[in-house]
Amino acid sequence: xxxxxxxxxxxxxxxxxxxxxxxxxxxxxxxxxxxxxxxxxxxxxxxxxxxxxxxxxxxxxxxxxxxxxxxxxxxxxxxxxxxxxxxxxxxxxxxxxxxxxxxxxxxxxxxxxxxxxxxxxxxxxxxxxxxxxxxxxxxxxxxxxxxxxxxxxxxxxxxxxxxxxxxxxxxxxxxxxxxxxxxxxxxxxxxxxxxxxxxxxxx
Amino acid sequence: xxxxxxxxxxxxxxxxxxxxxxxxxxxxxxxxxxxxxxxxxxxxxxxxxxxxxxxxxxxxxxxxxxxxxxxxxxxxxxxxxxxxxxxxxxxxxxxxxxxxxxxxxxxxxxxxxxxxxxxxxxxxxxxxxxxxxxxxxxxxxxxxxxxxxxxxxxxxxxxxxxxxxxxxxxxxxxxxxxxxxxxxxxxxxxxxxxxxxxxxxxxxxxxxxxxxxxxxxxxxxxxxxxxxxxxxxxxxxxxxxxxxxxxxxxxxxxxxxxxxxxxxxxxx
Numbered sequence: 001x002x003x004x005x006x007x008x009x010x011x012x013x014x015x016x017x018x019x020x021x022x023x024x025x026x027x028x029x030x031x032x033x034x035x036x037x038x039x040x041x042x043x044x045x046x047x048x049x050x051x052x053x054x055x056x057x058x059x060x061x062x063x064x065x066x067x068x069x070x071x072x073x074x075x076x077x078x079x080x081x082x083x084x085x086x087x088x089x090x091x092x093x094x095x096x097x098x099x100x101x102x103x104x105x106x107x108x109x110x111x112x113x114x115x116x117x118x119x120x121x122x123x124x125x126x127x128x129x130x131x132x133x134x135x136x137x138x139x140x141x142x143x144x145x146x147x148x149x150x151x152x153x154x155x156x157x158x159x160x161x162x163x164x165x166x167x168x169x170x171x172x173x174x175x176x177x178x179x180x181x182x183x184x185x186x187x188x189x190x191x192x193x194x195x196x197x198x199x200x201x202x203x
Numbered sequence: 204x205x206x207x208x209x210x211x212x213x214x215x216x217x218x219x220x221x222x223x224x225x226x227x228x229x230x231x232x233x234x235x236x237x238x239x240x241x242x243x244x245x246x247x248x249x250x251x252x253x254x255x256x257x258x259x260x261x262x263x264x265x266x267x268x269x270x271x272x273x274x275x276x277x278x279x280x281x282x283x284x285x286x287x288x289x290x291x292x293x294x295x296x297x298x299x300x301x302x303x304x305x306x307x308x309x310x311x312x313x314x315x316x317x318x319x320x321x322x323x324x325x326x327x328x329x330x331x332x333x334x335x336x337x338x339x340x341x342x343x344x345x346x347x348x349x350x351x352x353x354x355x356x357x358x359x360x361x362x363x364x365x366x367x368x369x370x371x372x373x374x375x376x377x378x379x380x381x382x383x384x385x386x387x388x389x390x391x392x393x394x395x396x397x398x399x400x401x402x403x404x405x406x407x408x409x410x411x412x413x414x415x416x417x418x419x420x421x422x423x424x425x426x427x428x429x430x431x432x433x434x435x436x437x438x439x440x441x442x443x444x445x446x447x448x449x450x451x452x453x454x455x456x457x458x459x460x461x462x463x464x465x466x467x468x469x470x471x
Contacts, residue, residue: 107394143426161418162417167434173405
């Protein structure tokens with residue numbers, strides 16, 4: 001029943017202006033709404049570069065990609081030079097935005113239902129749970145973990161069906177670093193990002 | 204709430220040959236070979252069949268097929284809920300079966316999901332054992348069947364004993380139903396696969412394994428685990444250790460952002 005009510009709230013846009021909503025929830029709500037709007041209005045395929053750019057523009061301000069990348073790289077992060085760190089963040093961001101665009105495109109997302117967050121005013125860490133309603137199949141959960149930073153609340157990990165992106169990438173990142181070093185990982189990410197558009201356009 | 208029953212088998216196996224990358228995968232060398240085999244079979248047979256099925260089957264028919272098998276599965280899901288003492292959820296599962304089998308024309312229409320308060324749940328025997336404190340045990344890559352943990356293999360018994368199709372004695376019917384269910388389930392994975400391909404980086408086997416283990420762990424805790432699952436050696440990545448704030452990334456944002464806005468109007 002609450003879900004139903006939540007849907008109606010979301011559809012009418014009332015939720016976004018509610019005053020007593022905690023900041024992290026508000027952030028996820030606004031961002032989800034913006035992304036959905038882009039999807040419905042533009043009717044673009046997820047492989048489209050323009051679609052990814054639009055999604056990126058909407059999602060970018062809510063994410064702390066530095067922290068996300070640092071957590072995924074794990075113990076090797078401190079060994080990387082600032083230039084290497086910047087390159088890692090840049091390439092990882094491209095990969096993540098692409099994944100996110102594909103995920104909402106391939107699953108034909110209809111609606112994103114953000115669940116109410118219960119938290120204290122003093123909390124600096126929060127998890128916002130959402131339920132993604134798709135045209136086909138069961139709804140699936142996406143959880144966002146946020147941290148209070150100097151620039152406001154920022155997302156530092158995303159878990160799709162309980163699968164944390166940071167945890168998942170850490171394994172393969174560490175394997176690559178152990179084999180080819182940090183520059184090897186950067187190169188692998190660059191190659192990976194360059195290979196993707198060629199593959200989708202050939203389809 | 205959850206009792207920690209000692210599971211004899213898994214800690215022994217794990218202690219014997221834990222790898223630094225993942226404590227749940229002591230059989231990694233064997234698993235990798237089976238994974239390669241599964242991928243080859245899927246590519247050659249299952250995926251083309253699923254693609255063909257999607258291409259020739261109208262979407263309402265697919266939904267009906269999926270609903271039909273989903274309705275049979277609700278009996279198993281409801282039982283799993285009862286076995287965890289989740290009485291309310293279990294009751295709604297059987298309520299779903301009653302609604303869908305009658306008003307939903309023998310399960311072809313998932314009429315229950317349209318009603319508020321009767322959502323479909325995700326439960327199985329592996330989750331029942333997990334709920335009562337049984338550890339997942341080692342990760343297994345089963346030939347043709349895919350990833351499972353030792354604990355979750357009990358699922359196959361659960362599906363077998365609690366499926367209403369067990370009472371159909373015509374083997375041709377049972378086999379074709381099984382085949383159709385398999386194809387439909389593979390077809391449902393096509394969008395998941397697309398996402399996985401966009402996300403995958405580096406070692407695909409590890410990616411699948413880590414995803415599977417985390418997802419199962421999350422399901423056991425109904426999406427709210429107390430702590431994240433520790434897959435490998437403990438990597439302490441505290442905020443103090445990673446000094447992200449000292450990193451000046453302001454230039455990066457400025458390079459990327461105008462590029463995106465510049466390109467959008469020019470595209471058709």
